[in-house]
Amino acid sequence: MRDGLVAAGLELARSGGPDAVVLREATRIVGVVPNAAYRHFADRDELLAVVCAAAIGELADRMAEGVASVPGAYGDPVAAGERLRAIGTAYFAFAHDEPGLFATAFALPQQHAYGTPDEAAGTDRTPLGRLRAALDELVDADVLDPQRRPGLEYPIWSTVHGMAVLSGQGPLRELTDVDRRQLEERTLMMIGETLR
């Protein structure tokens, strides 16, 4: 039932963004009275937080898919570059064809869902973790100077995120598809240049 509420909330978020995930509507979908939700969530905000985390997870999955679809062994210079690029395109694609979920993913600043500074054991499944892995591979592949590596994920993330926001829900959202793609392309090129 808790899962049902989250699923309903996620569907609401998909078509309508964070504001559309309204508690009563979610319970209506599940077929239960509004107050029942309060047995599982303290707040509407708590429900939204879980939905938000799910949206972040979906974004991370898309990024992982994109990375996985690039052939080439780990450490291969060109493959490593293409994997970083795949992360960017996955980010853009997610923002474009799931605008509601994308907006929801960044609606709440629940710090540790995107990636933690301390890399614990195992691969970090968060979006930021994926980006970090790609950059680390670029260092291992001798494409990126190790001295430039620390903290580089943040400007890169910013660049991609900014373009996704502006061309997604933002003021650039009424661009034609080809214009948008060209801008995204240019953004990725710009990132590629900063690595050298």
Place this chain on the structure above:
Amino acid sequence: MRDGLVAAGLELARSGGPDAVVLREATRIVGVVPNAAYRHFADRDELLAVVCAAAIGELADRMAEGVASVPGAYGDPVAAGERLRAIGTAYFAFAHDEPGLFATAFALPQQHAYGTPDEAAGTDRTPLGRLRAALDELVDADVLDPQRRPGLEYPIWSTVHGMAVLSGQGPLRELTDVDRRQLEERTLMMIGETLR
């Protein structure tokens, strides 16, 4: 009275973001009954749109101030670079010490308030217009290759905007001030590099 509502809405937006600009509260501040607002605005959305435009204007003003504070004649290479830089720092500063207004400025995608692709007569007072002017000066100062100029404002805007969002209301918002400044600095450096 219309102006009063807008001013009230702007104050609400300043402390609480777009969701805080609630029609009834604005009328309460002005000292009038809720329905009176419907004589001046069709919707709460229409009120918010005007407030949003005002927030954009305030951002543009900050950028203009930053640019104006840089000494040096038009076309001077180093001054031109510093003016572009001033735009970026003004953007960051606005996002940081007016988070509510910053969020409000981008809450609605009312396309033409940021800047229009067709540059009509006179200086464009929008944020995008300011950025364009700075880039144009860099071309005139022979710092930026004219061939790279067209459309360059968008990736640059994205980069700055992304950092502002992520470090402002976004997931990076609990950084210390020095960490944040360092990231912003690095972002601006990255932009400076792409010009060459």
Place this chain on the structure above:
DNA sequence: CGGAGTAGTGGACACCGTCCACATTAGCTC
């Protein structure tokens, strides 16, 4: 001077988040 349009009022409705008291049901203990 009187009619017309305009700005503000009063009341109402539907929707939302949330709180309280209650019913039902499951599980565990004696």
Place this chain on the structure above:
DNA sequence: GAGCTAATGTGGACGGTGTCCACTACTCCG
């Protein structure tokens, strides 16, 4: 197996919000 306990869902209510309708007062102009 009986009875207490904790969990889960229900019903009703309250305050807040956006919005609509009918109504009033005031101002301005012919």
